[in-house]
Amino acid sequence: MPYRAILENLPLDLAAGEGPDMARVTDLGGLAEYYLDMTSHLSDPDYWEENFGPFLNWKRLPGDDSSIPGFMTQLTITGPFINRTLFEQAGIDVPSDMSDSVTWDEWAEASRAVAEALEIPYPMAMDRSGHRFAGPAISSGAMYFDDMGHPTVMDEGFRDMAERFVGWHLDGTMHPEMWPLSEGYAGANEEFANAELVFYMSGSWQVGQFSEQIGDAFDWQTVPNPCGPGGCTGMPGGAALVGIGSTEHPAEVARVMEYLASQDVLGEFAARTLFIPAHAGLSASGVDFDTDLQLAKDSLGVFVGQVGTLEQTAFDLQAYAFNRAVFDASRDRLTQAMVGELTVDEAIARIQDDVDTALAEQG
Amino acid sequence: MTASELPAIKNRSSVRLLNQLDPITRPVLLLLVTAVDRILTPIQRRVGIDKMGYFFVLPNLLIFGIFVLFPMLLNFYYAMTGGTKLFPEDRPFVGLDNFATLFDCENFSQPNSCQEDLFWRGIFNTIQFVVFQVSGIVLFSLITALVLNRNIIARGFFRSVFFYPVLLSPVVVALIWKWILQHEGVLNAILELFGGESMRWLLDTNWAMFWVVFVSVWALMGFYTLILLAGLQSIPPELYEASSIDGANTWQDFRFVTMPLLMPTMFVVLVLSLIRAVQMFDQIFVLTGGGPGTRTQLMVQYIYTTGFSNQIQLFGLSAAASMVLGVSLLILTLLQLRLGNQSSLA
Numbered sequence A: 001m002p003y004r005a006i007l008e009n010l011p012l013d014l015a016a017g018e019g020p021d022m023a024r025v026t027d028l029g030g031l032a033e034y035y036l037d038m039t040s041h042l043s044d045p046d047y048w049e050e051n052f053g054p055f056l057n058w059k060r061l062p063g064d065d066s067s068i069p070g071f072m073t074q075l076t077i078t079g080p081f082i083n084r085t086l087f088e089q090a091g092i093d094v095p096s097d098m099s100d101s102v103t104w105d106e107w108a109e110a111s112r113a114v115a116e117a118l119e120i121p122y123p124m125a126m127d128r129s130g131h132r133f134a135g136p137a138i139s140s141g142a143m144y145f146d147d148m149g150h151p152t153v154m155d156e157g158f159r160d161m162a163e164r165f166v167g168w169h170l171d172g173t174m175h176p177e178m179w180p181l182s183e184g185y186a187g188a189n190e191e192f193a194n195a196e197l198v199f200y201m202s203g204s205w206q207v208g209q210f211s212e213q214i215g216d217a218f219d220w221q222t223v224p225n226p227c228g229p230g231g232c233t234g235m236p237g238g239a240a241l242v243g244i245g246s247t248e249h250p251a252e253v254a255r256v257m258e259y260l261a262s263q264d265v266l267g268e269f270a271a272r273t274l275f276i277p278a279h280a281g282l283s284a285s286g287v288d289f290d291t292d293l294q295l296a297k298d299s300l301g302v303f304v305g306q307v308g309t310l311e312q313t314a315f316d317l318q319a320y321a322f323n324r325a326v327f328d329a330s331r332d333r334l335t336q337a338m339v340g341e342l343t344v345d346e347a348i349a350r351i352q353d354d355v356d357t358a359l360a361e362q363g
Numbered sequence B: 001m002t003a004s005e006l007p008a009i010k011n012r013s014s015v016r017l018l019n020q021l022d023p024i025t026r027p028v029l030l031l032l033v034t035a036v037d038r039i040l041t042p043i044q045r046r047v048g049i050d051k052m053g054y055f056f057v058l059p060n061l062l063i064f065g066i067f068v069l070f071p072m073l074l075n076f077y078y079a080m081t082g083g084t085k086l087f088p089e090d091r092p093f094v095g096l097d098n099f100a101t102l103f104d105c106e107n108f109s110q111p112n113s114c115q116e117d118l119f120w121r122g123i124f125n126t127i128q129f130v131v132f133q134v135s136g137i138v139l140f141s142l143i144t145a146l147v148l149n150r151n152i153i154a155r156g157f158f159r160s161v162f163f164y165p166v167l168l169s170p171v172v173v174a175l176i177w178k179w180i181l182q183h184e185g186v187l188n189a190i191l192e193l194f195g196g197e198s199m200r201w202l203l204d205t206n207w208a209m210f211w212v213v214f215v216s217v218w219a220l221m222g223f224y225t226l227i228l229l230a231g232l233q234s235i236p237p238e239l240y241e242a243s244s245i246d247g248a249n250t251w252q253d254f255r256f257v258t259m260p261l262l263m264p265t266m267f268v269v270l271v272l273s274l275i276r277a278v279q280m281f282d283q284i285f286v287l288t289g290g291g292p293g294t295r296t297q298l299m300v301q302y303i304y305t306t307g308f309s310n311q312i313q314l315f316g317l318s319a320a321a322s323m324v325l326g327v328s329l330l331i332l333t334l335l336q337l338r339l340g341n342q343s344s345l346a
Helices: A003-015 A045-059 A084-090 A104-118 A130-139 A156-170 A189-193 A206-213 A250-260 A263-273 A280-285 A294-309 A312-319 A323-338 A344-362 B012-019 B025-047 B049-079 B097-102 B117-148 B155-167 B170-181 B186-193 B205-233 B237-245 B250-278 B282-287 B299-309 B315-345
Strands: A022-025 A070-083 A122-126 A197-203 A220-222 A236-243
Touching: A003 A022, A003 B299, A022 A250, A045 A070, A045 A236, A045 A280, A045 A312, A070 A084, A070 A130, A070 A250, A070 A263, A070 A294, A084 A104, A104 A122, A104 A156, A104 A197, A122 A130, A122 A189, A130 A156, A130 A197, A130 A312, A130 A323, A156 A323, A156 A344, A189 A197, A189 A206, A206 A294, A220 A294, A236 A250, A236 A312, A250 A263, A263 A280, A312 A323, A323 A344, B012 B025, B025 B049, B049 B315, B097 B315, B117 B155, B117 B205, B117 B250, B117 B299, B155 B205, B170 B186, B170 B205, B170 B282, B205 B250, B205 B282, B237 B250, B250 B315, B299 B315
Parallel strands: A122 A197
Antiparallel strands: A022 A236, A070 A197, A070 A220, A070 A236
8 A cells, every 4th residue: 555545545535434443653643533542452562562552642632641542563764864875985084984973064075075076966865754854853952842742843942954965955955856846745765775865864764775776786775864053853753553433343453453453473573574673571681683785784773773862752743633724834844945945934934824724723 | 291391390401311311211200209208398498599598408417417516516515524524514614624624734835734634735736747747748648649640650540549549448557667667677677788877766755756757648648649639630631731921930930820720629628638647647646546654645646545445434534535635626627718818718
C-alpha cells in the first residue's frame, strides 16, 4: 500500500468506521481517537509499559495516560547523510571531523565547495517535509509552542531557519526543484544514490535503503545534526502498529500484537530492516543488525547516539496530536516563499493562520 | 406460433420483420416480447399510455439520482457545515460561513489579501489555464482536422498518430513529459547538443504554465480532432462544387462553407474541452504537483488538498469551493449553449 494511502485514505476509512483491524501508521497522535485500547486483552500489560512506555503517549489522546493502543515498529531520528567520497575527491575536510558542533552555515559552505569543485549538481537537499524542517528550526531556537501550549511559529528561531532555508533554495545550495516542484512528501534518494548530492537531510529509515541502493559504491555516512543557538537536534518519529477500535476481534488483535511486539520478534524485525527499535529491552541489549556493511552499522550507530541530543521541544512536537497541521503548513508555505509568491514573513504569518484555522475547526 | 398470433405485435411491419428472422432467433424473441408485454400491459392500463414514458426513464433516473443528484445535494449540505467530522449528523450547521471565508478578500485581484489565498490562486490559475488550453485545443484540433481531411499521403497513419496520445493515461502522459522537461531531461539534452543552454523548464513560473497547457493540448487534441473530422466529413461535397462554380477560392470555401456548417460541431468541442479543462487535475498533479509553489495549482487541486490531503480535513470549505466551481461551470456552459443557439439561428 502506498504511503499516501495511509496518510489520506486511512483517516477517511477510520472516520467511516470501516478501518482494518490493525494498521501501521505514522500520524501517531492524529488518529488516536480510532485506536483500540488493548489493555484488557493483553496477558501482560506491564511488559508494554516497561518496554514501550515513553512512546505510548505519542499514540494517546490528550488527557489519556493509560491506554495501550499498539507499539512502535521503529523509532526514527532525522539527521543528515553525506557523501564522504565526494569530500575526499574535492580535497575538502568534512566539517564534523573537526568539530563536534558544526553549524548549518558551515555545512552549507562545505557542501557548496564540494559541489563546485566536482561540478556536482546539488550541494544539499532536505526531504520535502515540515517534520524534517522542524529539527533545524528547533536548533535555530524555534519554540513551536507558546506558553499556553498552542502551536506557534511566530518566533525568531523559526524565522531565522526559514529565511536561511528559503535563501539556500534561491542561491542553489539546496536542490532547487525538490520543494518547489512537488506536492506532499518528496525525497532525494535517487540523487544521493547517484552521487549527485553532497549533503542530504533525511533520517534513519534511509539506512536500509542506502545499504541496498548504494552498498559500498561510495562512502556514505551519517553525521550528527548541525547545531544552532537552540541545540543540535533532529526530530524523533517513527511508525507504529496499532489496533483499530472498530475491530470485531479485539482479543485476536491483541494476541497478534503481543506476538509481534515480543522482544524476539521485534529484535529480528529490527535486525533485518535496519530500523532502530523503540523497545527498552532491545535498546539495553542492543540489536545485532543483519548487515555486513560497515557503513550501515556506523550510520545506525550515529543515529542511536543522536537520541541523547534531541531537544525536549522535538519530543513535545512529535507527541502533539496535530503536528502534521504544523508540518504541512510549514512545508507548503515555505515553498511559496521559495518561488516568490510570499515573503518569508508572509509565509510564516500564513503558516500560523493555517494552523489556527485548522485547529479552530478541529475544536 | 407466428408473430401475427401475438396480441403484443400488432404493427404490420414488425410482424413482417419478425417473420423474416431465422427459426432459432424468432421464438426466443417472441417469448421475450410476450414476457415484456405481460409486465407492461397491466402497468400501462393502470398509469395510462401518456405516463409510460416516465416508467421507461425510471431506471436511468434512479441511477442519476443515486450517483449524481444525491451526492450533489449532500455536497451542498456539507458546504453549509463546519468541523472535521465525516458524517453529516456530527457536523455543526454554519450556514454560509464557508462561502464567506472563501470570498473574504480585501482585493480580489490580489490573492495574498484573501483569507483563503490558495483558493483565489487556484481560480486565477484555472482561468489562465482554461483560456489558453481551450483556445489551443480548438485552434490546433481544427487545423489538424482540416489537414487530415485532405487527400494527404499516409492519411490513415497520421490520423492514428494524432489520436494515439488520447489512449494514454494522464499519469503516463505527465511522467513522459516530466522526463522530457526535467533539468537532465531530453529537451535540455537536445538544446545542449545544438549549443544551447539547459533550462529548468518547470521551475520557471511562466514556463511551467506554458508547459502544463502544452502537454494538456498535446494529450487531448486527438480526441477533438476526431470530432471535428467527423463534422468536416458530414459537409456535403456538392456545396464545395457549387462554391467552386461560383469562383470561390480556398479561403472563401473555408469562410463561407466549412465554418458555418462546422459551427455546431465546434460548439460541442468548445463545451467538452471547457468542462474538461476546468476539471483538470491528475495530469498537472503528476507533472508539477501544482508548482512551482502554487503557480499551476488549479481549483480542483485546492478542493482535494483542503478536503483530503491535509491532516485536519476541512470538508465544509472543500465542498463550498466545489460548489463555486460547479456553478461557474454551469454558467459558462449555459452561456456557450445560448451563444451556440443564437449562432445556429443566424
